[in-house]
Amino acid sequence: MKKSQGIKRICIALPESLADELDLVAASSSFPNRSNAVTEMLRDALISRREKLNLREVMAGSITIFYDESRNQIQQRLAEIQRSYLKEVVSSLNVMLENNYRMEVFIVQGPVYRLQGLSQELVACKGVETGKLTLTGTTLPPLHARKKQKQENMP
DSSP states (O other), X not given: OOOOOOOOOOOOOOOHXXXXXXXXXXXXXXXXXXXXXXXXXXXXXXXXXXXXXXXTSEEEEEEEEEEETTSTTHHHHHXXXXXXXXXXXXXXXXXXXXXXXXXXXXXXXXXXXXXXXHHHHHHHSTTEEEEEEEEESXXXXXXXXXXXXXXGGOO
């Protein structure tokens, strides 16, 4: 079981216009209060800073792309890219949208520089309308433990 983190109170001073904008964001979003809004914004900013400072750090996240499947060979090209990043692509999901469009979400984990490279290659494909890499500061647990087993124990 994960040990819960404590809460540390801090006091910050903001220009009035920025404080008013923060109140609008908190009120118009799913945040129950300012503290939750500030926490989420800081978390995003810190993750973004970490990914820029340490490109070798292993992070998990997602890459979401939207593309026109009627474009010549786009699905084949996307599959080729995915195959060249087998260690980084954990899973993918695609959903058919209207007018020959698809949304594809890749669940990824690996060094930031590899994830950025994968994202850039996917978005650069002709027919991809838009795409975005989103990273988080946590990683997936090991999916399979490697244990040495004797041959007779194998099914």
